[in-house]
Amino acid sequence: MPPRGPSTPPPATSARGNRGGMKAKAKAKMQTLRPAPAKRTCHKIPPPPGMPKVRKVGANRYGCPHEGCNKDYSRAYDVKHHYWDHVDDKLIWVCMECFGVYTRYDNALKHFKLVHNREALDEDILMIQCSADQIALWGL
Ligand SMILES: [Zn+2]
Numbered sequence: 603m604p605p606r607g608p609s610t611p612p613p614a615t616s617a618r619g620n621r622g623g624m625k626a627k628a629k630a631k632m633q634t635l636r637p638a639p640a641k642r643t644c645h646k647i648p649p650p651p652g653m654p655k656v657r658k659v660g661a662n663r664y665g666c667p668h669e670g671c672n673k674d675y676s677r678a679y680d681v682k683h684h685y686w687d688h689v690d691d692k693l694i695w696v697c698m699e700c701f702g703v704y705t706r707y708d709n710a711l712k713h714f715k716l717v718h719n720r721e722a723l724d725e726d727i728l729m730i731q732c733s734a735d736q737i738a739l740w741g742l
């Protein structure tokens with residue numbers, strides 16, 4: 603058994619008669635790069651900290667777990683949104699262009715479009731959780 607050479611050249615592959623293909627490949631890709639559409643903001647409101655589990659009260663109904671509250675919604679998310687009414691902390695939205703403060707996200711969006719003349723992106727509006735005291739300080 604002869605010892606194997608350390609560098610046996612690989613068998614040369616025939617590359618003849620392939621000119622047509624090369625020409626097609628060389629064709630420059632002139633695909634116009636469209637700018638990505640502005641990312642639409644979709645701020646999900648997080649459930650308040652310490653919120654109990656949403657109660658399922660029907661096939662497609664979700665009840666508020668707060669004692670004495672009988673509200674129910676078709677989406678669990680709406681219950682979480684509603685539950686903020688039961689806690690002292692509130693969510694506010696701050697415009698990062700002018701630091702205007704809004705208690706509703708859609709109002710912050712409207713403000714941004716009107717005043718800053720473009721659709722707000724995720725980074726343009728900051729969501730902050732703050733206490734009732736802070737809310738009072740801001741006079742909201
Ligand atoms: Zn409730």
Ligand SMILES: [Zn+2]
Nearest residue numbers: 697699700702
């Ligand atoms: Zn602003």
